[in-house]
Amino acid sequence: MKVFYTLKTKNTLEGCDIKKKLMEILACPIDKHHPLELLIFEEKEEIVEGLIICPECSRWYPIRDEIPEMLPDELRKEGEDLPFLKKWKERIPEKILLEGKPFNLKAM
Numbered sequence: 001m002k003v004f005y006t007l008k009t010k011n012t013l014e015g016c017d018i019k020k021k022l023m024e025i026l027a028c029p030i031d032k033h034h035p036l037e038l039l040i041f042e043e044k045e046e047i048v049e050g051l052i053i054c055p056e057c058s059r060w061y062p063i064r065d066e067i068p069e070m071l072p073d074e075l076r077k078e079g080e081d082l083p084f085l086k087k088w089k090e091r092i093p094e095k096i097l098l099e100g101k102p103f104n105l106k107a108m
């Protein structure tokens, strides 16, 4: 009985901390850097919209509709990602806005 109780407690604790768990798992798909930085823009029970940043290569990955999109450069779509960067630019570090990869707002 004691073992069961311990397991149950552990699961509950993990359930409360999905974000931390997510950031423990995720690594940059380009250089495998870990850990990554997380910005949360909109949050309900899960992160609805946010940004994952790789401090190693300045790449950023959007979280849209609760889904972290960790795609390599060749699968990224500028037409979808730049509007996302613009939408949240007030809350994104300048370094990412100007030097972020694969797209940034410097040329605008």
Ligand SMILES: [Zn+2]
Pocket: 028, 029, 030, 031, 032, 033, 054, 055, 056, 057, 058, 059
């Ligand atoms: Zn990286």
